[in-house]
Amino acid sequence: MSQARPLRSSSEPVTPLTQKACDRICAPSCFTTGPATAPVGTAIQYTLTWRNNSTISVPAGAVIQDTLPTGLTFVSASPAATTTSGSTRSWTLGPLAAGQSGTITINATVNTNAPTSVTNTATITVPSGQTDPTPSNNSSSVTTTILYPDIQITKSGPATAAVGANIQYTLTYRNNSTFTVPAGSVVQDTLPAGLTFVSASPAATNTSGSTRSWTLGALAAGQSGTITINATVATTAPASVSNTGTIAVPTGYTDSTPGNNSSTVTTTIQRPDVSIAKTGPATALVSDTITYQLTWRNIGTAPAASVVVRDTLPVGLAFVSATPAPSSVSGQVLTWNLGTQAAGASGTISVQAQVL
Numbered sequence: 001m002s003q004a005r006p007l008r009s010s011s012e013p014v015t016p017l018t019q020k021a022c023d024r025i026c027a028p029s030c031f032t033t034g035p036a037t038a039p040v041g042t043a044i045q046y047t048l049t050w051r052n053n054s055t056i057s058v059p060a061g062a063v064i065q066d067t068l069p070t071g072l073t074f075v076s077a078s079p080a081a082t083t084t085s086g087s088t089r090s091w092t093l094g095p096l097a098a099g100q101s102g103t104i105t106i107n108a109t110v111n112t113n114a115p116t117s118v119t120n121t122a123t124i125t126v127p128s129g130q131t132d133p134t135p136s137n138n139s140s141s142v143t144t145t146i147l148y149p150d151i152q153i154t155k156s157g158p159a160t161a162a163v164g165a166n167i168q169y170t171l172t173y174r175n176n177s178t179f180t181v182p183a184g185s186v187v188q189d190t191l192p193a194g195l196t197f198v199s200a201s202p203a204a205t206n207t208s209g210s211t212r213s214w215t216l217g218a219l220a221a222g223q224s225g226t227i228t229i230n231a232t233v234a235t236t237a238p239a240s241v242s243n244t245g246t247i248a249v250p251t252g253y254t255d256s257t258p259g260n261n262s263s264t265v266t267t268t269i270q271r272p273d274v275s276i277a278k279t280g281p282a283t284a285l286v287s288d289t290i291t292y293q294l295t296w297r298n299i300g301t302a303p304a305a306s307v308v309v310r311d312t313l314p315v316g317l318a319f320v321s322a323t324p325a326p327s328s329v330s331g332q333v334l335t336w337n338l339g340t341q342a343a344g345a346s347g348t349i350s351v352q353a354q355v356l
Contacts, residue, residue, distance in 0.1 A: 031140035032122045039147040039179040040112045040253060044072065046142065048122045050093070051101035053134075058096040061127030065090045066106060071114030071146065075107040110146060112252040119143045150176040151185055151219065152260035153247040162270045162302035163235045167195065169265065171227040171245045175219035176257070184250030187214040189229060194237030194269065198230040233269060242266045272304030272343070278311075288355045289320055296338070297346035307338040309349060317353040324349065 034046040048066060052058050067088040068074055074087065081089035091104055110118075121141040126132045157169040171189060175181050190211040191197055197210070204212035214227055233241075244264040249255045280292040294311060298304045313319055313332040326334040336349060 031124075031137070032120070032142050034120060034142035035144055037145045037147055038110050039177070040110050040114055040149070041182060042110055042179065043075070044108050044110055044144065046106045046108075046120055046122075048104040048106070048140075049101060050104075050124055052096035052098060055098050057098060058130075059127055060092075060094045062093040062096065062124060063090055064093065064104060064122065064124045066104075066120065066122040068106075068108055069118040069120055071111050071118050072108040072120075073111055075109055077107070078105045113254070114146045117143055117145050147177070147179060148254050148256035149179075149181045149249050150255060150257045150260075151181060151247055151249060152176055152257070153187060153245050153263050155189075155243065155245040155263035155265050157243060157265035158267055160268045160270050160301075161233050162272075163233050163237055164305070165233050165302075166198070167231050167233055167267065169229045169231075169243055169245070171229070171263075172224060173216070173227075173247050174224035175221060176260075178221050180221060181219045181253075182250055183215075183217045185216040185219060186248050187216065187227060187245065188212070188248075189227075189243070189245045191229075191231055192241045192243055194234050194241050195231040195243070196234055198232055200230070201228045235271075237269045240266055240268050270302035270343070271300055272298055272302050272341075273300030274298050274304050274307055274341070276309065284355050286355050289352055290317075290355060292351040292353070294349040294351065295346065296349070298341045298343055301343050303340050303342050304345075305340045307341050309336040309338060310334065311349075311351060313351075313353055316356050318356055320352040320354055322349060322351045 031050070032046060032048050035044060038044045046066070048064060050062075050064055065088060069087075074089075077089060079091070082092040083090045089106075093102075119141055121139055123139040125138065132138060152174050154172045154174075155169060156172070158167060161167045169189070171187060173185075173187055188211060192210075197212075200212060202214070205215045206213045212229075216225075242264055243266075244262055246262045248261065255261060274296065276294060276296045278292060278294050281290050284290045292311070294309060296307070296309055298307070311334045313334070315332075317332075319329065319332070319334065322334060324336070327337040328335045334351065338347070
């Protein structure tokens, strides 16, 4: 416990005290003041204003006392307290002239785990042996609502993507708070199975397997930003992939709205599916020319690249012609290179051969 000399602000002679003379506390409206709201992790200041409402002097010994509530950490006081015990500080005043007043300023920090509101009460008592006729104005309280950060993330990406194609996700983060959130918020994204990472802008702060993290700097109120992730859809990708992005406040803080700390995009994976059907006569005579019809189709949901149709004529048949003409003929093997065919595309090939 520290000790200091009583605060003296007057050298006037002390007038013998009566019960009426001890009424020297102002109304609560001017006794203790402090902010209505305060964000976690920031400074908070209280001002204690005391006054001798008497018409005569009050002798030395009046005591002002203030106990910081749970959730606040003391930083400083001006003037320094006469005594300190835990979170309670006391100031012993010197003689007070009639109408004399003064102030005490207390500075503190709002802890990151502070409750949703804190109430700070200050009191003043008359010198020992005296009686205050108006005790109702001997204390004053200020209640401050504690503000927690609110950061959110929104993820966007395509509703559909074809195997082998590129896919891009955009993570948009924002500080919805009315105050600056200090550096240390973390955005995280894990690519699901079936996607292969290509690049990200900006580059991730940390990478572990398919998980990438970005540690953000301080975010001013309303500040936002974006992260872009590019990937490729593997041919082994499942029918759909869900990618979730998350954001977390700095270590030690609590987010007031955790429901907007994650965002998911589900993408249906499209893939090609080519089919072919062949028709021809059930019977044919030697020396007849017969016609086969090859009907091909992409029945999948994505374009089919490098489509190739091959038809091998059996022994006993000699190739005559085909419409369209084959890309190549090698012995009995006819090949048509069709290139890329869109989903739903189809076509027919007619092949004429002679029965030997």
